[in-house]
Amino acid sequence: MSLRGRNFLTTQDFTHAELKDILDLAVEIKRGGGSAHPLKGKGLALLFFNPSLRTRSSFELGMFQLGGHAVVLAPGKDAWPMEPREGVVMDGEAEEHVKEATRVLCRFFDGIAVRCFPKFQNWAEDRLDPMLTAIAKYSTKPVINMETIVHPCQELALMQTIREHLGEPRKKKFLLTWTWHPKGLNTAVANSAALISTKFGMDVTILRPEGYDLDPRYVEAARENAKAQGGSLTVTSDIEAAYRGADFVYAKSWGAIPYFGRWEEEKQVRAGLKHFIVDAAKMKLTNNARFSHCLPMRRNVKVTDEVADSPAAMFIDEAENRLHVQKALLARLLG
Amino acid sequence: MSLRGRNFLTTQDFTHAELKDILDLAVEIKRGGGSAHPLKGKGLALLFFNPSLRTRSSFELGMFQLGGHAVVLAPGKDAWPMEPREGVVMDGEAEEHVKEATRVLCRFFDGIAVRCFPKFQNWAEDRLDPMLTAIAKYSTKPVINMETIVHPCQELALMQTIREHLGEPRKKKFLLTWTWHPKGLNTAVANSAALISTKFGMDVTILRPEGYDLDPRYVEAARENAKAQGGSLTVTSDIEAAYRGADFVYAKSWGAIPYFGRWEEEKQVRAGLKHFIVDAAKMKLTNNARFSHCLPMRRNVKVTDEVADSPAAMFIDEAENRLHVQKALLARLLG
Amino acid sequence: MSLRGRNFLTTQDFTHAELKDILDLAVEIKRGGGSAHPLKGKGLALLFFNPSLRTRSSFELGMFQLGGHAVVLAPGKDAWPMEPREGVVMDGEAEEHVKEATRVLCRFFDGIAVRCFPKFQNWAEDRLDPMLTAIAKYSTKPVINMETIVHPCQELALMQTIREHLGEPRKKKFLLTWTWHPKGLNTAVANSAALISTKFGMDVTILRPEGYDLDPRYVEAARENAKAQGGSLTVTSDIEAAYRGADFVYAKSWGAIPYFGRWEEEKQVRAGLKHFIVDAAKMKLTNNARFSHCLPMRRNVKVTDEVADSPAAMFIDEAENRLHVQKALLARLLG
Structure with a gap:
């Protein structure tokens, strides 16, 4: 082709x-x-x-x-x-x-x-x-x-890393989790993770706090991808349920879309959400999942050193x- | 050689x-x-x-x-x-x-x-x-x-573009016109246009508002070029006369030399000169002239979209x- | 190897x-x-x-x-x-x-x-x-x-330049002199000059005002180098003695370590030290020495034009x- x-x-x-x-x-x-x-x-x-x-x-x-x-x-x-x-x-x-x-x-x-x-x-x-x-x-x-x-180039790198470590991605459980960060960041990598994981037929969960939904354009596209490729898409704010059985945990922080332009207000909302950090306790709920992130990645803010330095960490391979x-x-x- | x-x-x-x-x-x-x-x-x-x-x-x-x-x-x-x-x-x-x-x-x-x-x-x-x-x-x-x-490299590109579109430049009518711009810009490209067009024997007109004369060093050099190459050099502020019969219209904005360092004052003078913009009405006076500019070029400030998007526009070729x-x-x- | x-x-x-x-x-x-x-x-x-x-x-x-x-x-x-x-x-x-x-x-x-x-x-x-x-x-x-x-890459270039112009460096007299500069600069090149000159067995003098000693780590290392390679290391504030008989004069300004973070105070101290400038009178005391500097180099601040433009100047070769x-x-x- x-x-x-x-x-x-x-x-x-x-x-x-x-x-x-x-x-x-x-x-x-x-x-x-x-x-x-x-x-x-x-x-x-x-x-x-x-x-x-x-x-x-x-x-x-x-x-x-x-x-x-x-x-x-x-x-x-x-x-x-x-x-x-x-x-x-x-x-x-x-x-x-x-x-x-x-x-x-x-x-x-x-x-x-x-x-x-x-x-x-x-x-x-x-x-x-x-x-x-x-x-x-x-x-x-x-x-x-x-x-x-x-961020479609990141998508390719992510999917290649999944293929290298999990083999065929179809029906594997992919968790995209929101994490706290001091600034309201771009949604690009989150949108992209939703697109590529569903495109390759994974069972995808988006874990985000209430109010942090991605643009419906991407959620809908991911839903259609899932349908076409035989996977699934779940959006939730239940941390424990989301992590349970996951094969691949992908972390990303992003700003709340309804607050764009009102970042001081958003910061107040976000301040209560630091517990979304990826840590060892959460990773224990998974199916011995790999962990990755697109980099740059703030340590002990988005992910603990313990997880980032564990054998599960794939972000250098992804990069x-x-x-x-x-x-x-x-x-x-x-x- | x-x-x-x-x-x-x-x-x-x-x-x-x-x-x-x-x-x-x-x-x-x-x-x-x-x-x-x-x-x-x-x-x-x-x-x-x-x-x-x-x-x-x-x-x-x-x-x-x-x-x-x-x-x-x-x-x-x-x-x-x-x-x-x-x-x-x-x-x-x-x-x-x-x-x-x-x-x-x-x-x-x-x-x-x-x-x-x-x-x-x-x-x-x-x-x-x-x-x-x-x-x-x-x-x-x-x-x-x-x-x-x-800007002698720009000169070479300009003259090459003239050669590509008009053939032999000798005795073709070249118009260099001043245009308005919110800032007082460099005279380099204007000086250069005067030099290269006369160097290749064109009949050259510099159209500028009163007070916007180029440094005499370049006007004199252009005059000598014209003499040596069998072309001519005219400096005028008569817009209609300048455009009439032109084969190639080259636009550029520049700051008024007497006002260097007093840009707030110059801005007041310049504010009354927006009508120098290159537009379709002026281009109609020409001999079906080509239009060019050295880029970057502010649209609808130096030239209207209508001219910039017409087949006469040569600035991409020049670049x-x-x-x-x-x-x-x-x-x-x-x- | x-x-x-x-x-x-x-x-x-x-x-x-x-x-x-x-x-x-x-x-x-x-x-x-x-x-x-x-x-x-x-x-x-x-x-x-x-x-x-x-x-x-x-x-x-x-x-x-x-x-x-x-x-x-x-x-x-x-x-x-x-x-x-x-x-x-x-x-x-x-x-x-x-x-x-x-x-x-x-x-x-x-x-x-x-x-x-x-x-x-x-x-x-x-x-x-x-x-x-x-x-x-x-x-x-x-x-x-x-x-x-x-700055070890600079060291290599410096030593290569010494070899080119003095031949075998062993036992040649190398003078590293502090000079005034409007800002308190990095000690890196000074540390490095002390290290490489002693490493190659030169008889090394560091000339600096009182209070401008380099970190003892580098002075000690240079002293050990000198011992191992059969050279010597002298630290002095006596300008005349330092220049006398030198084969190679290397100039550098640096900030006083005890004043790091208190630059306004250091500036007062430094202000009285402009006479450390490398000039023709000082160069006359030497054994027809070559002069060099790592660049960038402020003329008539660290070195006079007279010395910088003399045949003794080696800084372009070093660069x-x-x-x-x-x-x-x-x-x-x-x-």
């Missing part, structure tokens, strides 16, 4: 078979196989509107290992701030329209990868993913999502898989 | 034939021709005192495509702030003298490219181009101007040509 | 023979010898917690010239701020623990190079070199110190040697 030239904005645009094909190629690449330099001479623009360690490292190094070159650009910092909306009179901060920036990058590069977090002031706006949507609209080359309101799955993805889209 | 080892600080240091030679090589490179890796193993330092999207991308990717490697340095941000003046007691902000920085870079790299905008407080100082001048003074390797008070002309330039200077 | 897989945190972990081996390979590399691409396909992470010009350029370009690729990361700026301490509840600024960041980078890269200056508030903490120590602790790949509380010695080091550690 050819994925050549396609965007990778969300895994929902890809079939289970297509995603599995990418993961299978990643296995081969990890083993040192695959063609030597499938992207020889090719260029990839990496647009970072937000910080990055793993994403930056794995994309830049991955392109080098594939024979190409990645150029890192930070609009608003070392490049010009950009306007994504059509038809506006650009007399504000933005010096450049996404329409121009994207079309120019497409003349230079073979693909564009974008990290652009929400602004966390108004979810109704954030959920439109305005920057990525605009870039994808104007781009004539593949656009890759490096985290906006979903490593970022490199392999992204190389497979780039080989497929740009190759 | 050999350009090997020369600086590229301004196109005025080069003959028409030398510039045409670079553009002809760029045509070959754009077609996929030219030697495969003329800069194999070579290094280029990119010094960015100011932000960049296209310049950064095209130089970094260009070096990769030529077989070399570019290192991006941002003095004052991720590298040390620098002092360009001789003989000073360095007890202020600058940790490093340009004399040392330049000589060290020359030991490491095969060339140095520099972006350093004016400070916009005192044109008498800015017009000395102190940082670039100092770097060129101490450098033993080719120094390339990536925009200071002129693409940055890559090709710079690769040709690098091959000639460092090859 | 194989240095493969070892950390390069301080030259004290290496024998004189091992260091000499690296310098000998660097000579070969400088001459254009050595194997062509000993690090073909390999990756190096460059972690910059502080600014850099030479270090950044020489490591990034060096990796390219060796066939590999370096990825530049700036934690706290374009990557996440990091926590080096064990067992803490991470509810402060740091989003990521060094334990995770390091282990992930080790999955991606073949080595990690780190620049992390002290915080200059509390030397008792700074001298533990917490960030580098933590990274080295968790890393399974070679870790290279790009300047923390010592160039950064590239060659680091390539030799990388080839030995990662090859």
Whole structure:
């Protein structure tokens, strides 16, 4: 199957078979196989509107290992701030329209990868993913999502790690648990975990405090995935029930959507929820589950050192898989 | 003809034939021709005192495509702030003298490219181009101007685009028009447009409001170019006359030189000049002219969406040509 | 002898023979010898917690010239701020623990190079070199110190420069002199100069004002080096005596350790010490000594233009040697 030239904005645009094909190629690449330099001479623009360690490292190094070159650009910092909306009179901060920036990058590069977090002031706006949507609209080359309101590259790495440690994911019990964090964070990884686990037919539980529901768009999509793939989706606030029998525990903190823009209020609500931390007592309820997290991960805030340093912890493997799955993805889209 | 080892600080240091030679090589490179890796193993330092999207991308990717490697340095941000003046007691902000920085870079790299905008407080100082001048003074390797008070790489891309769309530029009517912008911007691209269009024998009109004259140094140089190349130079504030019969309209905003350092006052003057925007009515006066701009470009401020989205718009082609002309330039200077 | 897989945190972990081996390979590399691409396909992470010009350029370009690729990361700026301490509840600024960041980078890269200056508030903490120590602790790949509380790569470049200009360093007179600077700077290069000069058997004098002693840890180590290598170590505040007969003068400013965290007070003390500047009168007392400095170097503050521009000045050679010695080091550690 050819994925050549396609965007990778969300895994929902890809079939289970297509995603599995990418993961299978990643296995081969990890083993040192695959063609030597499938992207020889090719260029990839990496647009970072937000910080990055793993994403930056794995994309830049991955392109080098594939024979190409990645150029890192930070609009608003070392490049010009950009306007994504059509038809506006650009007399504000933005010096450049996404329409121009994207079309120019497409003349230079073979693909564009974008990290652009929400602004966390108004979810109704954030959920439109305005920057990525605009870039994808104007781009004539593949656009890759490096985290906006979903994080599909992380999904691939997560699913690869599940496959490595649990074998066939179908019908395995996947727990996505909310955890406390001092700030109200992006829902992207949580949305993504719900999407990919259901896409691969797992029995999925989302454990979150009341008021911390994910956007219905993603819950519905996950529900449809589950239906199509023979898995299931449960949303609960019952910690004990959620952990019981889980095969894989995935932790993530996120801000409460109804409070976007009112973070001081949300902080009060959140302050009572520190007991969601992943600890040894909770892990004992599981079916000897593996634990993972997308990193960065605050220790003794989201997870205790005891769990993070136990053999169950898979987050370093998951991070490593970022490199392999992204190389497979780039080989497929740009190759 | 050999350009090997020369600086590229301004196109005025080069003959028409030398510039045409670079553009002809760029045509070959754009077609996929030219030697495969003329800069194999070579290094280029990119010094960015100011932000960049296209310049950064095209130089970094260009070096990769030529077989070399570019290192991006941002003095004052991720590298040390620098002092360009001789003989000073360095007890202020600058940790490093340009004399040392330049000589060290020359030991490491095969060339140095520099972006350093004016400070916009005192044109008498800015017009000395102190940082670039100092770097060129101490450098033993080719120094390339990536925009200071002129922007010669943009000139090459502009002229290439004119050649692609109008054929032989000689005696074609080139209009450089001032436009409004919320800030008082650099005159570099305007100076450069005047230089390159006259250098290639075009009939050139500079349209600007009273009080927005370019530095006489560039107007005089353009006048001499025109004389030598059989073209002409007109400076006017008559919008209608300027547009009439034009073959190529090039827009740029810049700050009024007499007001450098008194930007609040200048802003009042500029506020009455929004009607200089490039719009469809003005374009109708032309000889079916092409329109371009150096980017970034504020839509509906400098140019209406209607013109920017019309088939006359050439700015994406011009931006693409940055890559090709710079690769040709690098091959000639460092090859 | 194989240095493969070892950390390069301080030259004290290496024998004189091992260091000499690296310098000998660097000579070969400088001459254009050595194997062509000993690090073909390999990756190096460059972690910059502080600014850099030479270090950044020489490591990034060096990796390219060796066939590999370096990825530049700036934690706290374009990557996440990091926590080096064990067992803490991470509810402060740091989003990521060094334990995770390091282990992930080790999955991606073949080595990690780190620049992390002290915080200059509390030397008792700074001298533990917490960030580098933590990274080295968790890393399974070679870790290279790009300047923390010592600067061992600079040491290699310095000693190479001494060898180039003085021949065999043993028993040559090396003067490390404190100089004034408007800020209280890192002691790293001073510590390092004391270590490497004694390691190579030189007769070493440290000239500093009363109250500006280096940490006894380094003075003791230098004293032991001197004993083992047949050289000597003298610490003095007598300027004339110190300069008399010197073969090599190395200048550096540093803050007074007892005043760490009380910089306004230290500034008063320091204000009376501007006469430590390296000038022609002092240089006349020497045995026609060469002069060098690690760069960046404030002219007419640490050294007069007269000396800096004299044939005795070696700092550009020393800076160039950064590239060659680091390539030799990388080839030995990662090859």
